[in-house]
Amino acid sequence: YKPLAEIDPEVKNIIDKETWRQFTGLELIASENLTSQAAMEANGSILTNKYSEGLPGARYYGGNEYIDELEVLCRKRALQAFNLDPAKWGVNVQPYSGSTANFAALTALIQPQDRLMGLGLPDGGHLTHGYYTAKKKMTASSIYFQSFPYGISPDSNLIDYDGLASQAKIFKPKLIICGASAYPRDWDYARLKQIAEKEGAYLMADIAHTSGLIAAGELNNAFDYCDVVTTTTHKTLRGPRAGLIFFRTDLENAKDLEKRVNEAVFPACQGGPHNNTIAAIATALLQVSQPSWRAYAKQVIANAKALGEALVAKGYKLQTNGTDNHLVLWDLRPIGLTGSKVEKVCDLMGITINKNAVSGDSSAQVPGGIRLGTSALTSRNMKEDDIRVVAEFLHRAVQLSLLLQKEAGTKLLKDFVRVATTPEEGKEGYSKV
Numbered sequence: 179y180k181p182l183a184e185i186d187p188e189v190k191n192i193i194d195k196e197t198w199r200q201f202t203g204l205e206l207i208a209s210e211n212l213t214s215q216a217a218m219e220a221n222g223s224i225l226t227n228k229y230s231e232g233l234p235g236a237r238y239y240g241g242n243e244y245i246d247e248l249e250v251l252c253r254k255r256a257l258q259a260f261n262l263d264p265a266k267w268g269v270n271v272q273p274y275s276g277s278t279a280n281f282a283a284l285t286a287l288i289q290p291q292d293r294l295m296g297l298g299l300p301d302g303g304h305l306t307h308g309y310y311t312a313k314k315k316m317t318a319s320s321i322y323f324q325s326f327p328y329g330i331s332p333d334s335n336l337i338d339y340d341g342l343a344s345q346a347k348i349f350k351p352k353l354i355i356c357g358a359s360a361y362p363r364d365w366d367y368a369r370l371k372q373i374a375e376k377e378g379a380y381l382m383a384d385i386a387h388t389s390g391l392i393a394a395g396e397l398n399n400a401f402d403y404c405d406v407v408t409t410t411t412h413k414t415l416r417g418p419r420a421g422l423i424f425f426r427t428d429l430e431n432a433k434d435l436e437k438r439v440n441e442a443v444f445p446a447c448q449g450g451p452h453n454n455t456i457a458a459i460a461t462a463l464l465q466v467s468q469p470s471w472r473a474y475a476k477q478v479i480a481n482a483k484a485l486g487e488a489l490v491a492k493g494y495k496l497q498t499n500g501t502d503n504h505l506v507l508w509d510l511r512p513i514g515l516t517g518s519k520v521e522k523v524c525d526l527m528g529i530t531i532n533k534n535a536v537s538g539d540s541s542a543q544v545p546g547g548i549r550l551g552t553s554a555l556t557s558r559n560m561k562e563d564d565i566r567v568v569a570e571f572l573h574r575a576v577q578l579s580l581l582l583q584k585e586a587g588t589k590l591l592k593d594f595v596r597v598a599t600t601p602e603e604g605k606e607g608y609s610k611v
């Protein structure tokens with residue numbers, strides 16, 4: 179055994195710099211979080227050495243006694259974390275990421291070229307929910323299936339359930355997907371179930387963004403109404419980068435659905451499971467099942483609400499005027515800025531955010547808003563008062579962006595904005611903006 183610093187100082191140095199960036203800056207990307215040291219220890223473990231194609235008790239490789247024990251434990255914890263009855267739900271814990279989990283779920287539920295309906299990307303949906311552009315079918319979910327996106331209502335910016343119901347009546351999809359990457363409000367799963375049932379479609383929820391909050395009972399429960407639920411494990415769930423697929427085992431064709439999901443993951447979409455990741459998921463899920471998790475999830479939401487309120491109090495516009503979950507969508511168009519300009523200024527200030535489309539945006543390349551999330555800052559124990567200070571920093575970033583836009587153009591930003599950009603500079607303290 180030799181440590182990384184000795185074998186590969188170059189990579190070690192990059193990791194050190196990124197560690198410094200993550201912990202000296204303010205992380206506001208809604209899809210990110212700070213995974214616990216324990217989960218990272220499991221993720222970096224010797225389990226990475228093992229091949230285990232197949233499922234517990236039915237592997238294509240020998241030597242899987244302990245890996246079987248691990249995968250069974252991880253499945254048990256996944257059901258426990260979401261309070262699911264093992265007689266009614268099963269779970270596959272092998273997907274490498276949210277995208278592969280979603281494609282495997284589509285593969286399991288419908289046939290190639292069948293119709294699906296997911297929330298459109300410009301309205302907050304994810305690429306894997308059937309995204310395509312006028313020029314190109316961009317994602318496997320639109321290449322291999324016929325995609326008919328639904329949207330948000332232009333007035334309220336809330337999911338247009340009536341519109342979805344009437345479109346579904348025309349398109350007769352085999353699958354309706356709910357869940358989003360940039361939607362600040364909760365979902366009406368009961369209504370969605372009604373629509374799906376009427377058209378004879380499966381209902382799948384991708385709760386990647388909100389799973390940690392749903393597990394805590396702080397948002398509506400997708401499991402009460404959906405046939406299949408997918409999630410990533412690294413956003414509000416605060417685990418390693420991976421995906422999970424939950425499936426009902428009490429439906430008429432339950433055994434068949436279980437088989438289809440498992441075979442869609444392996445061998446249809448993946449090879450050997452990443453056992454080190456499965457161990458880290460198990461550890462993260464253990465943490466989600468503890469009583470302190472509820473307090474964390476409550477605080478994530480309280481912080482997002484406080485952030486939204488502070489920005490509104492400063493006269494800014496938020497999509498849907500606020501939030502029910504961990505994220506806010508800030509519409510910068512009324513003040514004449516683009517999301518990319520503010521993202522650049524924030525980067526130079528050590529605040530990490532991402533540009534995001536807001537309702538009615540004409541260009542996806544130059545969106546008029548930014549998306550802010552509070553999961554990571556809440557993991558650093560920040561409360562509403564801290565978040566109000568963060569809102570003040572964001573206000574300054576926006577004011578500075580406006581000034582620079584007026585005076586100089588963003589190419590000169592580096593001359594105006596002096597911040598530490600390396601750990602060495604950081605030792606001297608942050609310079610002022």
Ligand code: PLP
Nearest residue numbers: 209275276277304358359386410
């Ligand atoms: N589903 C949703 C709703 C997401 O927001 C994302 C990623 O941000 C994914 C799926 C994809 O997850 P991954 O990046 O792990 O493939």
